[in-house]
Amino acid sequence: MLDISNLHVSIEGVPILQGFELSLPYGQVHAIMGPNGAGKSTLAKVLAGHPSYRIDAGEIRFKGKSLLDMQPEERSHFGLFMSFQYPLEIAGVSNELFLCSALNARNAANNRPQLSHEEFSLLLQQKMAKMQMRAEFKERSVNVGFSGGEKKRNEILQMAILEPDLAILDETDSGLDIDAMRIIADGVNDLHCPSRSMLVITHYQRLLDYIRPDRVHVMDKGKIVRSGGPELAKLLEEKGYEWI
Amino acid sequence: MDIEYKYGFVTPIASDVFPKGLSEEVIRAIWAKKQEPPFMLEFRLRAFRIWQQMEEPRWANIEYDPIDYQDISYYAEPQSKQQLDVPDEMDPEILKTLDRLGISLKEQVAIDVVFDSVSLGTTFQQKLMDQGVILCSISEAIRKYPELVQRYLGTVVPMKDNFFAALNSAVFSDGSFVYIPKGVRCPMELSTYFRINEKRIGQFERTLIIADDDSYVSYLEGCTAPAHDVNQLHAAVVELVARDRAEIKYSTVQNWYAGDPITGQGGIYNFVTKRGLCAGVQSKISWTQVEAGAAITWKYPSCILRGDHSVGAFYSVAMTNGKMQADTGTRMIHVGEHTRSTIVSKGISAGGSSNSYRGSVFIGPQAHHARNHSQCDSMLVGSRSSAHTFPTVKGTNATAQVEHEASVSRMNEEQIFYLQTRGLTKEDAIALIVNGFCKEVFCELPFEFAQEAQKLLALKLENCIG
Numbered sequence: 284m285l286d287i288s289n290l291h292v293s294i295e296g297v298p299i300l301q302g303f304e305l306s307l308p309y310g311q312v313h314a315i316m317g318p319n320g321a322g323k324s325t326l327a328k329v330l331a332g333h334p335s336y337r338i339d340a341g342e343i344r345f346k347g348k349s350l351l352d353m354q355p356e357e358r359s360h361f362g363l364f365m366s367f368q369y370p371l372e373i374a375g376v377s378n379e380l381f382l383c384s385a386l387n388a389r390n391a392a393n394n395r396p397q398l399s400h401e402e403f404s405l406l407l408q409q410k411m412a413k414m415q416m417r418a419e420f421k422e423r424s425v426n427v428g429f430s431g432g433e434k435k436r437n438e439i440l441q442m443a444i445l446e447p448d449l450a451i452l453d454e455t456d457s458g459l460d461i462d463a464m465r466i467i468a469d470g471v472n473d474l475h476c477p478s479r480s481m482l483v484i485t486h487y488q489r490l491l492d493y494i495r496p497d498r499v500h501v502m503d504k505g506k507i508v509r510s511g512g513p514e515l516a517k518l519l520e521e522k523g524y525e526w527i
Numbered sequence: 528m529d530i531e532y533k534y535g536f537v538t539p540i541a542s543d544v545f546p547k548g549l550s551e552e553v554i555r556a557i558w559a560k561k562q563e564p565p566f567m568l569e570f571r572l573r574a575f576r577i578w579q580q581m582e583e584p585r586w587a588n589i590e591y592d593p594i595d596y597q598d599i600s601y602y603a604e605p606q607s608k609q610q611l612d613v614p615d616e617m618d619p620e621i622l623k624t625l626d627r628l629g630i631s632l633k634e635q636v637a638i639d640v641v642f643d644s645v646s647l648g649t650t651f652q653q654k655l656m657d658q659g660v661i662l663c664s665i666s667e668a669i670r671k672y673p674e675l676v677q678r679y680l681g682t683v684v685p686m687k688d689n690f691f692a693a694l695n696s697a698v699f700s701d702g703s704f705v706y707i708p709k710g711v712r713c714p715m716e717l718s719t720y721f722r723i724n725e726k727r728i729g730q731f732e733r734t735l736i737i738a739d740d741d742s743y744v745s746y747l748e749g750c751t752a753p754a755h756d757v758n759q760l761h762a763a764v765v766e767l768v769a770r771d772r773a774e775i776k777y778s779t780v781q782n783w784y785a786g787d788p789i790t791g792q793g794g795i796y797n798f799v800t801k802r803g804l805c806a807g808v809q810s811k812i813s814w815t816q817v818e819a820g821a822a823i824t825w826k827y828p829s830c831i832l833r834g835d836h837s838v839g840a841f842y843s844v845a846m847t848n849g850k851m852q853a854d855t856g857t858r859m860i861h862v863g864e865h866t867r868s869t870i871v872s873k874g875i876s877a878g879g880s881s882n883s884y885r886g887s888v889f890i891g892p893q894a895h896h897a898r899n900h901s902q903c904d905s906m907l908v909g910s911r912s913s914a915h916t917f918p919t920v921k922g923t924n925a926t927a928q929v930e931h932e933a934s935v936s937r938m939n940e941e942q943i944f945y946l947q948t949r950g951l952t953k954e955d956a957i958a959l960i961v962n963g964f965c966k967e968v969f970c971e972l973p974f975e976f977a978q979e980a981q982k983l984l985a986l987k988l989e990n991c992i993g
Contacts (some may be wrong), residue, residue, distance in 0.1 A: 331948045334940065355947035364948075371945040374936065375963025385949040386960065392950070424963065441949060 284309045284449055284480040285330075290323075290341035292329050292505075299325045301505035303341070307449075310477040314491055314516065315484045317502035320526040323402065323484045324368060326502075327453040330366040330482075332358050334426050345449065359385075360392035364447035366438040368454040373425040378437065379407060382424045389445060409445045414470050431458035439470040451482045456490035468493030488520040501527055532820075535754030535784055538624040538724050542643065545602040547727060553577065554697055557602055561666050561700075564673050572602040574686040574696030581690045587854040588915055589823050591758075591796065599760060601698045603725040605801065610925060611648040616789060621647070625929060628751060630720055636747075637662050639719040641726055644700035659708040660744075662717050665733050668704035679737055683766035683804045683831070691798040691825075695764040701732035707773070707833040709743035716745050716973060721761075723752040723783075723795065731761035736766070738773035740807065745776040747915070747976060750783045751820070756793040758822060763799045771807030771834065776815070778972055780980050783820035788878060794822025801828035805837035805866075812841035815971040817980040818855060819987060826974030827885065829858035832866035832897075839868040842968040846984050847880035847912070856886035856917070861894035862926070870901040873965050875938075876912035877988055883915040888929055890922040897927040905935045906964050936964075940986075956983035 285307040286469055286522050292300035292434060299322045317323050330343065332355035343350045350358055373381065384402045390397055398406070414436050418510050426434050435455055442450055452471065456464055471494050475481065483494055491499070491513065499515040500507045501524075509515065519526070545553065554575055558568045583594070609617050611632055621642065630638065637651035639662065646664030655662050661672065669676050686696035703719040722728045738744055752759065761783065769775050786794025803812035814828035824847075830839030841857035859868035868888065876882035888899045906916035920929050938960055946956035961984050962969065969977040 331944075341877070354952075354954050355944060356950050359948055359950040367945065367948075371942045373942060373946070373963055375966040376959055381946075381959070383945075384951060388950040388952070388955065391737055445949070462674060527688070 284346065286344045288342050290329075290343065292325060293337050293339055294335055295410065298339070299336070299505055303373055303506045305500065305507065307480050307482060309480060311497040312475065312481045312483060313498045313500060315482060315502055316488070316516065316519060319486065320339050322505040323502055324453055325483055327365055327451050330363065330451055331355055331451050335487065348380060356388070357392075359445070361516040362441050362448035363451070364406040364445055364449065365451040366435075366453060366455050367443060367445060368457065370426050370434045370438055372427045374427050375496040377422050377426050378425050379404070379421040382407060382441060385441070386444055391465070397487065407444070410440055413443070413473065414440050415466055432460065432463035435459060436463065436470075439467050441472060443470060446474070448478065449480050449482070453484045454486065455483070456485055456487065459514070464490065464493060488516045493517045503527060531550050532754060532784060534628060534661045534751035534782065535679050536627065536923045537753040538618045538620050540618055540727055540941040542603050542727065543738050544725055544775070545600045548597045548667045549599070549601060549698065553601055557698060557700065560602065561669070563669050564664070565612070566673070566677055567589065567669055568680070571697050577687050578690065578693035579699055581693055582759045583690050586742060586939070587825055587885070588881065588917075589825065589852040589854050591823055594760060599608065599729040600727050601729060601731070602700055603728045604645040605642060609642070611638070611649045611650050612652065617656045624722070628722065628852055636718050639664060639703045641701045641703075641719060641721045641732060643723060643725050643730065646701045646703075650959070655714070658711050658714060660711060660713055661704065661706040662894055663704055663944050665699070666733060668698060668735070672706070675737070676704070676735065679735055679766065679768055683768060683802050684764050685801050689800060691762045692764050692800045695731050695733060695762050695800070695840050697729040699764065702732040702734040704734070705736040705744060705746060707738045707744045709739045710741045712742065713744040716747060718747040718749070721748065721750040723759055723761065726755045726757060729762065732761065732763035734763070734765040736773050736775060736777070737945045737960045738770065740771040743774045745778070745973065747778045747780075747973065749780050749782070752795055754784050754793065758786075758794060760796045761800070761821075763801070765799070765801040766854045767803035767808035767812055769803065769805050769807060769812050772809045773807060774811040775803065776813050777803070777828070778976060779816040779818075780976060780983070781816065781818045781820055782983060783825070785820045785849060785851050786822040791822070791850030794851075795820070796823045797821035797826060797928050798823075799826040799968040801826065802831065803829070803839070804831045805834050805839060807833040807837070809836045810834050811838040813842065813971065814857070815842040815968065816844070817968070817972070817983070818843070818845040818985050819852060819980070822851060824853040826856050827857055829860065830868060831862065832868060836865045837863055838866070841870045841872070841970045843871070844873045844875070844914045844965045844968045844980070845882055846875040846987060847882045849880060850878070851880040853881070854883040854885055856884045858889065858939040859899055860889045860891070861897040861899070862891045864893065864895045864897070866894055866897045868899045870899070870903070871967050872904070873904045873968055874905040875908060875961065875964070875984070875988070876905070877908035879911045881913050881915070883917060885917040887919040887921065890924045890929065891928040892923050894924050895926045897924065901931045903931075903933045904964070907935065907937045954989060957988050961985055961988060
């Protein structure tokens with residue numbers, strides 16, 4: 284699904300990722316953990332195609348194709364999704380219009396039929412019910428006035444609508460209470476299937492109690508320094524990052 | 528030249544252009560050219576003398592070199608006679624121009640085209656006349672309906688109102704005239720397209736719209752000009768009169784050439800006085816404007832709410848980029864009882880531009896229970912532009928209610944990136960953000976116009992961001 288080799292990335296001349304390697308097979312969930320400043324969020328943004336970062340060396344292949352020359356929207360059309368740590372607010376644009384435009388843009392790029400307003404409305408209703416979101420969130424401006432937890436839930440709703448092949452969750456658990464975390468984890472687990480992979484980026488181990496990873500990677504100073512099974516997360520929780 | 532401005536071409540036709548300069552002789556020559564009745568010569572000359580005593584206003588938040596009024600030609604017309612309602616006899620170059628501007632003569636909108644100093648005539652005149660609706664150029668109205676014109680011209684915007692209004696009253700060349708008789712709901716949208724073609728001329732548009740008791744009209748105007756490297760003056764006066772229970776909706780999409788985005792050279796100086804008089808009870812006037820062009824915009828469409836229970840509204844989107852400067856807003860003058868006004872202003876400043884909202888709400892001593900709500904939002908794009916707000920309230924009535932809200936936000940690369948990661952192209956992302964910001968104003972525009980305005984703003988902003 285995703286193969287990253289020898290990736291070097293810098294921003295304004297400052298190197299962030301330095302020889303990052305990762306191989307994520309179809310259907311697997313991998314977690315990336317690490318201390319603040321390890322380059323975890325940079326990795327997420329680079330995968331999504333953020334224009335501020337420079338790729339100095341290396342390759343990212345997704346479903347056999349290089350991502351490097353693809354615009355963020357092309358990556359999205361191709362099946363990549365990133366849930367933002369800090370989702371942005373778009374005033375005056377209803378959540379429904381935004382999601383409908385996004386889905387139809389993806390459908391158009393993949394030669395799939397456009398959804399009518401009614402069809403989309405129905406789909407949205409179902410997905411929102413699953414995420415336990417009130418109907419008013421359809422009409423409200425994208426993320427405007429949403430609490431931290433509501434914004435994160437809205438991210439997972441977008442993921443559920445867009446049905447990506449690869450979902451990257453960047454610090455989705457930050458700022459969530461236990462109930463919100465459970466709802467979000469359920470939303471994520473619902474989407475988990477043999478054809479879909481997930482990359483869960485998190486500072487803390489607690490999200491991994493709800494979303495079981497197949498592999499855990501520990502990142503420091505721009506590359507992976509240790510990999511292991513789910514037990515690695517537990518170890519980190521007990522001993523701290525110093526231990527690495 | 529600015530590649531984003533697709534209306535920057537010049538139409539190659541022979542024109543009669545007056546020599547540069549302004550004097551009583553020039554005014555007499557305009558008057559003679561237009562074959563106007565004697566009262567108009569008197570009107571023009573009186574205005575000219577008033578203008579000579581006045582000074583150009585300098586209070587606005589704009590900077591420009593002094594305008595040399597003797598270096599402008601005050602009249603230009605195509606040599607061959609043009610008639611929109613007989614397209615077969617029109618100059619093919621002009622037809623081509625209309626086509627490139629996207630003006631269709633066949634659509635179900637009655638249209639007047641003002642090309643430099645003259646109107647090319649109006650379409651659907653007969654269909655409108657069947658209902659008693661008059662749509663013609665102001666020149667034609669002066670000749671055919673002198674009593675109506677004499678009764679209203681200069682009553683809403685007196686010639687001594689301001690420097691540019693005085694100048695316009697002296698030298699105005701063309702514009703539209705609309706009269707909607709009692710009880711008539713105008714059967715179609717009316718519209719005027721203003722085009723400046725010649726390089727050295729000023730365009731002095733004059734428009735007068737009268738809606739008699741219980742009538743309704745929706746009027747749209749659009750404006751473009753070629754990309755010349757000299758500044759050109761567009762000094763317009765628009766007067767609206769709404770009588771008892773009449774409603775006038777006036778919409779503008781202004782896309783004058785804005786000058787070179789880097790050097791600031793050229794572009795239209797847009798000094799415009801627009802005012803509506805809600806003369807009758809329960810009358811209603813709304814101004815909706817999308818100001819997307821011009822090097823300088825100086826424009827405050829206003830309402831005088833004289834009739835009891837009359838309603839005024841101002842919905843504005845002003846977008847500036849490059850070196851553009853806009854100082855625009857409104858005045859709501861509450862005279863009658865239970866008068867209401869709404870102001871919604873959206874300013875978008877990008878590039879190295881400056882964008883100011885200037886609004887004033889006046890509550891007169893008899894304006895019992897008057898209400899105003901103002902909302903001014905500014906959006907900054909990039910880091911070199913500026914936004915300013917100058918709201919004033921002068922209230923003298925204890926029963927009046929005045930509310931003001933304001934906000935400033937910034938469109939940034941992160942928002943665009945966010946939308947892109949959800950599958951929208953950069954263009955669509957910008958359009959969606961701008962559309963969201965301007966939603967309340969776009970809602971007031973006729974549908975096609977709103978779409979047009981949306982596209983126009985997105986196009987102008989694309990190159991301003993990352």
